[in-house]
Amino acid sequence: MTEFMFLMAAAVLGSVALGLWRVVRGPTRADAMMAAQLVGSGGVAVLLLLSHAMGRAHLVDVALVVVLLAAMVSVAFVRRLGPVRGDDGTE
Amino acid sequence: MSGDTLVLDLVLAGLLVFLAWRLLTLSDLFKATVLFIVFGVLLSLAWVRLNAPDVALAEAAIGAGVTGALVLDALRRLDARGPADEAQPLRLNLPRLVGALLVMGLGAFLLWSVLSLPPGWRGLSSETAAAMPRSGVVNPVTASLLNFRGYDTLLEIAVLMLAVLGVWTLNAEPMPPAEPAGPILDVLVKALLPPMVVVAGYLLWAGGHAPGGAFQGAAVLAAGGILLHLARPFNVANRGVVRLVIGFGFAVFLLVGLTLATLGGRFLELPERHAGILILMIETAAMISIALTFVVLFVGNARDNAGRDTS
Amino acid sequence: MTDPWIPLVAVGLPFLTGIVIFMLDDRQVALRSLLNLFGAFAKLVLVGVMLWGVVNGRDYGVRLAIAPGLDVALHVDALALLFITLSAVLWALTTVYAIGYLENAAHRSRFFGFFSLSIFATTGIALAGNLFTLFVFYEILTLVTYPLVVHRGTQKALAAGRVYLCYTLAGGAVLLLAVAWLHALAGPRDFVAGGYLREFGTDHQFTLILLFGFLIAGFGVKAALFPLHGWLPVAMVAPAPVSALLHAVAVVKAGAFAIIRVVYDVFGVEFAQSLGVLGPLALLAAFTILYGSFRALTEDELKKRLAYSTVSQVSYIILGVAVLGPLSTIGALVHLVNQGLLKITLFLTAGNLAETLGVHHVHEMDGVGRRMPLTMTAFTVGALGMIGVPPIAGFVTKFYLGSGAAQAGQWWVIVVLVASSLLNACYFLPILYRAWFQPQSAPWPNEKREGFDAKAVLLVPVLFSAALAVGAGIFANAPFGPLEWAKLISSREFGYGP
Amino acid sequence: MTQESWMEGTLAAPLLGAVLALIAGRSAASAIGILTALVGSAASIGLAFAVSRGGSFRYAVGGWGAPLGIDLRVDALAAVMLAMTGVVGLCISVYAVGYFRGKEAEAASSRTNTGPAWLFWPMWLMLWGGMNALYLSGDLFNIYVALEVVGISGIGLIALAGGSAIAAALRYLLLGLAGSLLYIVGVELLYAGYATLDLEQLRQRIDAQPSTWLAAALMTAGLLAKSALFPLHFWLPPAHGHALAPVSAALSALVVKTGFYLLVRLWLDVFAALGTEHVTTFLGALGAAAVLWGGVQALQQERLKMMVAYSTVAQIGYLFMLFPLASMSGSLTGALLLAVSHAMSKAALFMCAGSVLAVYGHDRIQSLQGFGALMPMTAAAFALSSISLIGLPPSGGFAGKWMLLSAALAGGAWWWAAIIVLGGLLTAAYLLRVLAFAFLEPVVASSTRAPRAMELTSLILAGMAIAMNFALLPLHDLLHAGGAR
Amino acid sequence: MNDTVLNTLLLLGPALAPLAALPLLLAGTRLQTAVALSALPALLVALLVPAGTVDLPWLLLGARFGLDDTARMFLVFTASLWLAAGIHGWSYLNEDARRQEFFVFFNAAMAGNFGVILAQDAASFYVFFALLSFASYGLVVHSRTSDALRAGRVYIALVVVGELALFAAIVLWVNLTGSIYFSEMTLVSATAPARNWAIALTLIAFGIKIGAVPLHVWLPLAHTAAPTPASAILSGALIKAGLLGWLRFLPLGSEAPGWDHAMIILGLVATFGGALVGALQNNPKAALAYSSISQMGFITVLIGIALAVPDAAPAATLAAVLYAFHHAFAKALMFVGLSMVGATSRAGRAVVAGGMMLPALALAGAPLTSGAVAKSELKAVLVAAGWNGLAFPLSLAAAGTTLVMLRTLFLARQAQDTHAPHAGMWAGWWLLVGGCAAANWFFPQARGNYVMSLDEWASALWPILLGLSVVAVGWRAKWSTEKISIPPGDILLPLSEMWPRQRPTPSVRQGHQNVEPPSPSALRAARAAISWVEVTLAQRAGLVMVLVTAAVVLLIAS
Amino acid sequence: MTPPIIYASAGAAVLCLGLFGFLAARHVLRRILALNVMGSGVFMMLVALAARTDPPDPIPHALVLTGIVVAVCVTALALALLTRMCRDEGSALLPEDRDIE
Known part of the structure; x- marks a missing residue:
């Protein structure tokens, strides 16, 4: 069970890594921030x-x-x- | 440990190194900041993996949370004042190449020297364990922080106080009032503030026996304050009350230490019987001070106690 | 049995006087003058007491430990007495003179404060019981004389001060190195007749030769040894009393005195000879003598000519030191006094000329003898004394120097003496000629005073010093005269009389 | 009073004063500051006497004792540094009262606001407390925290001046932070190797192994950055040159000594087992380079405060010449005396610069004609402290240099001696260049007078720097009684 | 004690009396006159005080004064001369505005002269010698004419050289003999180091005073320029001080190989040369000056003999002193006589003419004069020393002297325009006449053989006749001295042509005051380099830290 | 390969990256981030080394906690200074870095 849990955790981390790709690539700041939130959720x-x-x-x-x-x-x-002006503004 | 846990550890460590690399080389400072916050969150996972839940808590609250908010805020100010994008991607030129090589050499040496540390190191765990019964608390980290090495903590609180003084010195002006908070934010603040206060109190109390303590609690409390400020900007002026609260934790800690010294013990020598309650007292005072400190660090100050404009 | 108080008071008195004077307001003329005079004459009394005491076999000394093995030591011996007596007497003269000279000038408190401090330093140098103490006071002297050099506060004075400091501080640096090195090598040692480095024999020959060179270079700056003399002619922009102080009482003398100490009481003249360092020193001194004289020949500015004359004259002392033998030693020591007396006379008279008539250059001096006969009489005494015309003090020196050289078989020294005297005559006699035998050829550049000669307060010191210079020659052999002290010191150094 | 009480007073007084001043605010800060300064300096001097009488001692804060708890170690070296901090700190406090009063008067007349100038007091007292904590500490990590206290309060103090000082403070902060991190890596490596943070225990346990080497190197680099030794000095001149006068005085006189102190502790004590000749020579060589470089730079400066700041760079270099000479007797005494007298004279110099600024409104050297006539006490202070800095007798600077010089020559290391002497000449060149202007006739008669308290304190400090000439023997005795190292 | 005081008074007093008299110059006119008599104590001492010495150890380098035979002889004629010149001069300068000043120098020189004579140690001798020399400068330049000033320049230059030579000589002699007292200056063996130098320096030092060739150049200039009484003193007393110096310092009585012959040759050159050049002068004083040079040549020869033949030294010395004695009076009288030619009355002029003839004859060595006695003594010495060969040339030289005397008398006759002599001048003149006439009686040696043999008459007379006949021939041949005259100072003129005139230029020399700044561009480059380093360090802060770390690691590891 | 070693190695790497970032970056904000990263690396190593025993040594935890708090203080101050400098001088670079790059 514990091993599974560890594996699951690793998998979650892997998905978080994918989210990070979004951060790096994200066209807007909001994208980046959302991805960060995702990482936060993953971390939790x-x-x-x-x-x-x-x-x-x-x-x-x-x-x-x-x-x-x-x-x-x-x-x-x-x-x-x-609300930074000039940003393509998701909010 | 089995290979499975190793996978997790390897992934986590790899991610951390990757994040560190990217956040330093991304040309966009904003993204770097976001990565920095992410780095903090993942770091707290690493602390957990290293059996350091207290540190994990602090990292989550302070390293990722408060620092992240501070950097975001600073980024905004830089944006408002001038181009934040002066940061160029780190192209390799000769000095940097030399630096990189040197740092790599240093890193290799560091690694080698760490790996070649003699085995059988026990650290101070046994000494700690032996001293725990006399410390007044159960959580060895809290015991270290407030009893064994309480003096460090006293000075640390001084550092916090000094940071506030520095920020006040700089006349860091408040942000121009943002657009009025929307209803979502209001609701969010209303929903989040009470649990934050409760969690802070919980962490403070839990510090005696479980991970937690004044700093973590203060960070959560401060997060509440910052949240409030973000919703309804207020100014924590350099006012008597504010200063009293800021100095309160340090003063209490110091006075407790001195009182104990004058009562025949040594400076900060907590008597075994009263250690628990004294630690709680100090922690409570410290938490209040530190929370306000964090808020002030975030909010800054533009007005002195006479209410005159100082900028 | 040593008595610590007298030397302490002797050193401390001018120091305190100086400090108190600093605190006075510029307008408190009477009080300041009183203090000055009190200091000067109290010093004279003290010196008298010391003279009496030493003659009666008393021992005055005090030491104060600075660090383990490092003492500031004051000790009164014959050599010290010789120098301190000279400085005390000349200080008194110069003080009187300066009070008159600087009437109504600006920053007088500053001036007299540093003036007193200069004497403090000079006294310290005189009484220094070891090389370290000597060095300390030597450096103090540098410092406290600098404000005097730049006292006028003009750009020119500042430039002169800069040059002065460049030389003296560089010399001080070399000296520091040498003194510390010697201290490291030989340990804490007091001055002792015959030197204390003999025991090294040939062990550290090279180092010792090097150190000797360093010490001479360091002290040679103040003693204006070629090629370290450059500051002296420049520093003559200072007011006349300062020039007198620099050239006669304190600075230059301190350098020469220190060299005497080094050769006699540190190395020991015989040991120095065995190291082979005295020959080059003598050559250097001889060259300086001639060089200074040649330079003096070409200077039209009176004080500058006198300054180069000092360059030349002070090296007599060093020459005497460098020539092995009791007689030349006597010559050197006596010249310490005689040069002081003569030079102070000359500079003070130059000051009188400048102050009364605004005469600064030789070519303006036509007929000045008739206008200021007493001043020029004093000047004549000084000039002739410098040339070595008997019975003025200078000849005693030259006689002993020459005899010493002959005794040591260093005949060339006599040639140098003669040549230098000839040059002295060449640059002094035309001045006398102009002053006495030429009619006034042009109006005085800046006549500030109508009456007879100069102000009395300027005149009296000048005449007094001139009289002393004559007296020192005529009564050279009189008991307690400088010559007797010189003989005493010499016999102490060589273990036998001349 | 016992030794311990003196120590507790020394430690706690500034900290308590700082927090009280913070809470009290503008109205009472300076009063609290002066009071604290009096108490604090009295305590530190008392402590020095106690150490000279009773020898060195350890003090287990919290009663746990090393390695678990934090031990303070009070020996002669610490006592000297503490006393130095106390004396100079008191003078700086007195000066600051006059200084800020002057500023306020000026602000009142020009209807501007002095801003949070009173924050000087809590920060300064905290700085003082941090330095005291640092000197007292016998624990590597505690030293780190104390270093941070010192660093951050220093940065805040620099920032008080505003303007160009901000960038300077930022630079200082970044470099200081990097230095701290390097230091902490070293601490960590040592802890990982020897399971203790206590200096004394480390000294006993230390052995030659890679992690220890690295730790030593990293700590050294970090501390060098903090103590502004060439070539890591560049942050110092702008920071000290742009800060307010009392701040510059405190930083230049006192704060830079902390890094030096720690390096002395480390290399002459803790790491002694590593075989340190090469490193000490290296440190000495850097010191020599600093002496020359600082001197040359100071010569180039056109502003008085910048010049004095570069002078600090050079003088720090002198202190580091202790390292290669440490095996020679007397060198530690000399270096300490040099440090103490430098503290006094440098503080005095910055105070003079502050007074000059107050009167002239600028500190361009070329336009300081006649400051001797306008402000004789300041000129005297400047002259006296110059004497000590140059190392002319009689002065503390001289006595210190003499001891170093003797040590160098006794060891046959004439090249150090040559540098010491040469550096003195350079110092003379740049200081006397300024001093010469005192003797010119003033061009404009300024109506402003520097507050007497400012002029007087600088003069007193300068006088003390001179008087330090006679402190050599007491210091020597203290070092022996207090068992330095 | 009392003895010392008394002796001091007697033996040093004469030297100090002229100085002590100087304050009288400040007094009223009547009292001032006493200054003219300043030499009286010296004369009285010379005549009345028994021989003796007094030691004054506190004075100078341990002074000793005394009256020995030599000193007494010198003091007698010197004091007489000074007395006469003083009396004469006081009156002569009656209308001179600078009379007081003149007497300051006059008395100072007088004091120096007496002191030199009474001094029995080198230092005192040196002191008074210097006083004499330097004070005489004032006498030479008294008139302040350009000639006088030039003469003064030449004189002072040579004085300085002489003083320095004397200084060096004294140093050497004292060192060689180990004493500063003349009586204790033992003879030094001829091989002693530096002895030759000492002799050479002594010869130079006093040769200048004595006018020995080629150091004589100041003499004609100074004698011409000085007021007449001063010239009398210069020629009569001053140059004798040089002789005294030789006597005091030279190791007479021991051999001085080389020097003896040199002296004799130089003496002969001076004797003939002086006479020859003197005969071609256009100024009577210049002629007399050259005559002095010539006469001193005789003395030089005597000294040379004394050095060549040690046994003859005492006799030669005595002869030299006698010669000096004779010459002093005669020459002084000649000079003073030149100032008397303005006598208005016919009788006066006749008396003056007689008074000129007397010394002229004496100088020429005419029988019955002091000159004859002196010359016969001289010849006796030559014979005794075995240098008979010199007798003839010296006689021939006497012919030259005759020429010069005739020339002088001729020139003096032409000088008609001087003022009439006052009573004081007469008094001084008479004093000298008396001295000159009585000089040969004073010689103790001369008293015995006053009656001369025929040979002696002949040998004394033929040079005079020869001189007379040369003049007669010249007169007939109308040789013009204008054409072939040699200006006073003879060899000085070509010498001074060679010497470029240098005067200090009153240029304001800046010297060290403006230290040249290094070239600005270099300075700027250096500054730029320094600031570049500084900025780079700041930029590469981290790198520097890492480098330091790496360095320390490597250093520890090594 | 145990977790302590993994994290210690990662810590060393992060430390070096931070250090390199500090010495290579010009923008002050980036430098601040770099120093924070470097600090994190340091703390990782410290805690990882403490984790060599079980239960882990609590002292390093206390040290790291202190370090984190100090770091946030310094960061806050640095950011305040940076924004002030940027406001006054219009650049987020230190003066010496402004004319290059």
């Missing part, structure tokens, strides 16, 4: 998986913090960099 998933796999319940706390902070960063992005 990996954390939860690891929490089980490694038997450490308090890793959930870490996931929780990641979620909260990711939300904050998203808002910061939106408020600070989102």
Whole structure:
């Protein structure tokens, strides 16, 4: 079970890597930011998986913090960099 | 460890190196910043894998969260003031080539020297374990931070305070009021703020026995503050109350240490019986201060306590 | 049994006087003058006490440890007394003169402060009991004389100060190296008659020769040895009392005195001879003597001519040191005093001329003897003394130098002496001729005073020093005269009388 | 009072003062600052006396003891540095009161705002506290944190000046941060190798292995950047040259010494087992290069403060000549004395520059005619500190150089001696170039006078730099009593 | 103690008296006159005080003064001369505005002269010799005419050279003999190092004073330029100081190979040359000056004899002193006489003419004069020393002297326009006349053989007759001295032509004040290089750090 | 190959990348990022080396926590300085870098 969990985590990480490609290539900033959010979500998933796999319940706390902070960063992005004129503006 | 965990570790490590590489070589600073934030998130995974959940928490809250927000904010300011794209991609020229070779050599040597470290290293884990019962807390990291090496932490809080002073010195002006927050943001803030405060309190409390503590809690609290600021920009002026709160954590920590010293112990020598409560007290004070510190670092300040414009 | 207080007071007195003077306002003329005079005459009294004490076998000395094995030591011996007496007497003269000379000038507190400090440094040099102490005070002297050189505050003065510092600091640097090296080599040692490096024998011959060269180069700057003399003629832009101080009382003398110390009390003259360093030194001194004289010949500016004359004259001292033998030693030591007396007379008279008539150049001096007979009498005494005309002090020197050279079998030295005297005559006698035997040919450049000669306060020191110069010649052999001290020192150095 | 109490006072006073000043704000900051400075310097001087009487001692903060806890180590070396910081710090504080009062008066007359000038006080006190913590510390990581405290407060102080100081502060920050990181890599390697952060324990355990070599190299490079040794000096002149006068004084006089202090600790103590001749020679050679380069650069400068800043570059180089000469007796005493007297004279010089700026409104050297007449005390201070910097007797600078010179010559290393002497000449060249202007007649009579407190403190400091000439023996005794190293 | 004081007063007093009298010049007119009598104490001492010495160890380098035979002889004629010249001169310069100044120098020189005579140690001798020499400059240039100033220049130059030579000589002698006291200056063996130098320097030092060829050039110039009483002193007393120097310093009584012959030859050259050139002068004073050169040639020869034949040294010395004695009075009288030719009354003029004839005859060596005695002494020495061969040439030289005397008298006759002599001048003149006439009685040697043999008469007379006949022939042949005259200073003129005239140019020399800045472009390049390095370091900060790290690693590892 | 070694190696690589980025980059923001990355590499190595024992040594964790907080402080200050400089001088490059590239 734990091995599966690890594998799953690795797979999630792999998908995250694909998301990173988006960040690098993304035509707009919003693309990049969304991809980053995706990575954040992936990270949370990996954390939860690891929490089980490694038997450490308090890793959930870490996931929780990641979620909260990711939300904050998203808002910061939106408020600070989102409505940049000249950008092709997804928002 | 089995090969499966190795796959995860290898992928994670590879990703981290890749991210570091790309974020330094991408010509677009914004993307680099995003990658930096991602790097932070993945780093916290690495901490988890290295059995360092406290660090993972801090990394997630501070390394990725607060720092990310700060860099994003700075990027915006640079955008507003001048071209942020002065950053050129790192083309290789002779000095850089030399530098690269040197750094590679250094890295190789570093790696070699790390790998050639003698086995059988025990670190201070046994000493820590032996001292834990007297530390007043269960979480050895918290014990280290606030008891064994509490002095470091005291100075660290001083560094935080100094950063605020520096930012105040620089008269970092507030961002021009953004467009009024939309309803989505309002809802989001309303939804997120209470859990953030709760989580912060939880982390503070949990620090005694589980991963968590003042810094992580403060970061989450600060995230709430920053969120609020983003929705409804406010100015944390260089006002008496603000300064009191900023200095509060440090003052409490220092005064506790000094009081203990005057009571016959040594500086910061927490008596075994009261260590737990003292640590909690210090942590609480520190968290409040640090949270406000982070907020101030993000928000900046343009007004002094007399309310005069200082720019 | 050593008595520490007298030397301490002797050094400290001018220092304190200087500091107090700094604090005075420029307008507190009376108080400052009083202080100056008090300092000068208290110093004289002190010197008298020391003279009396030393003659009666008392030992004055004090030491203050700076670091382990590193002392600032003050000690009164015969050589020190010789120098300190000279400086005390001349200081008193110069002080009186300066008070009169700088009436109504700007920055007088600064001037007199540094003036006092110069004497502080000179006293320290005189009383220094070891090379380190000597070096310390030597450098202090550099520093405190610089403001005096640039005192006028003109660009020209500044340039002169720059040149002065260039030379002296570079010399000081070399000196520092040498002194430290010697200290490292020989350990903490006090001056001792006959030197203390003898015990090295031939062990460190090369190093010792090198160090000797360094020391001479370092001290030679102040002593204006060729080719280190360049600052001296330039520094004459300073006011007359400063020139007197530089040329007669303090700076140049300090250099010569230090060289004497090095040769006699560090290396020991016989050891130096065995190292083979005295010959080159003598040659250098001889060359300087002739070179200075030649340069003086071509200068029309009076003070500059006098300055080159100093270049030439001071090297007599060094020449005397470098020629092995008690007689030349006596000559060197006596010239220390005599040159001081003569040169101060000359510079002060030059100052009188400048201050009273605005005469700065030789070609303006036609008939000045009739206008300022007393001043020019003093000048004549100085000039003739420089030439070596008896019975003025200079001849005593030359006699002993020549005798010493003959004693040492170094006949060429006599030739140098004679040639130099001839040159001295060539540049001094035309001045006397113009002053006394030519009628006034043009109006005085800037006549500031109508009455007889110069102001009394300027005149008295000049006459006094001239009288001293004559007295030092006529009563050369009198007890307690400079010659007797010189003989005493010489016999101490050589272990036997001349 | 016990040694420990003196130490606790030394450590805590500035920190407490800093936070109090922060909380109190503009109105009371300077009062708190002066009070703290008095207490802090008294404590550090008391500590120095205590060490000279009672010898060196260790202090386990928190009572845990190394390697788990943090041990402070108070020996003569630390005591000297602390006392130096205390004395100079007090003077800087007094000067700063006058300085900012002058600024405020100026601002009031021109109806501008001084801005957050009062932030000087908490930052300065924190800087002071950081330096004290650093000197006291016996723990590698604690030293890192203290270094950060010092660095960040220093940067904040530099930034107080605004304008060109911002870029300078940024440069300083980047380089300092990089240096810190290199340092921390070294710490980490050492910890990974020897499982302790305590200097004393490290010294006992250290052995020659690659990670230790690398650690030593990285820490050295990092600290060199912080102490502005040539060729990592370039951040210093703009930073110190553009900062406010009291800040420049503090940075140039005190802060640069921290890196030097640590390197002394490391190379002459902790890493002694590594066989260090080559490295010490290397450090000495860099020092020599710094002496010459700093001197040449200082000669080129047209602004007084920049010149004084480059002078610091050169003087730092002198200190590093200790390393190759360390085996010779007296060299440590000399270098320390040099450091102390440099602190005093350099602080005095920057104070003078500040006073000159206050009166003239600029600090272009060529236009400083007659500052001797306009501000005699400042000119005197300038002259006295020049004497000490050049190393002319009698002065602390001289005594220090003498000891170094003696050490070099006793060891037959005449080339170090030659550099020492040559550097003195260069120093003379650039300092006296300025001093000469004091003697010219002033061109314009400025109505502004520098506050007396400013002039007086600079004079006092300069006087102390001279008086340090006689500190050699006490210092020597202290180093022996306090068991340096 | 009292003895010392008294002796000092007696033996040093005469030298100091003229100086002590100087303040009188500031007093009223009547008292001033006393200055003219400053030489009286010296004369009294010379005549009355027994021989003796006094040591004054505190003075100079340990001074000793004393009166020995030589000193007494010198003091007698010198003091007489100074006294006469003083009295004469005071009156002579009656209307001169600078009379007081003249007497300052006059008395100073007088003091120097007496001091030189009384000094018994080298240092004191040197001191007074210098005083004499330098003070005499004032006498030479008294008139301030361009001739006088030129004469003064030449004189002072030679004085300086002489002083320096004397200085060097003293240094050498003191070193060679180990004492500064003449009485203790033991003879130095001929092989001693530097002895030759010492002799040479001594010869030069005093040869200048004595007017020995070729150092005589100042003499005709100075004598011509100086006021007459001063000329009398220069010729009568000053140049004798040179002789005294030779006597004091030269190792008479020991051999000086080479020097003896050189001296004799130079003496002969001077004797003949001086006479010849003197006869071709157009100024009586110049002629007299050359006569002095010529006469001193005799003395030079005597000294040469003394060096050549040590045994004859005492006799030669004595003869030289006698000759000097005789010459001093005669020559002084001649000079003073030149100032008396303006006598208005016929009787006066006759007396003056007689007074001119007397010394002229004496100089020529006419019988019954002091000259004859001196010359016979000279010849006796020659005979005794075995240098008989010189007797004839010296007699021939006397013919030359006769020529010069005739020339002088002739020129003096022409000089009619000088002012009439005052009483004081007469007094001084009479004093000299007396001295000149009495000179031969003063010689103790002369008293015995005053009655001369016929041979002696003949040998004394024929040179005079020869001279007279030459003049007669010349007169007949109308030789014009204008055509073939030699200007005073003879060899100096071609010499001074050779010497480029140099005067200090009053150019303002900047010297070191403007230190040339290095060429701006080089400086700029250096500055640029420095700032380039600095900027590059800043740009490559990280690289530098890494490099430092790498360097330290390598250094530790090595 | 154990996780500590993997992460230590990755940490070393990240450290070097950060260092290289610091020395190669001109834009101050990039330099700040580079230094942060470098710091992360350092901390990774430290924690990885601490993970050689089980349970891991907590002291390095405490150190890294401190380091992270210090890093964020320095970063905040650096960013504030950068924005101020950019505002005053219109460039996000240090003065010496402005005329090249």
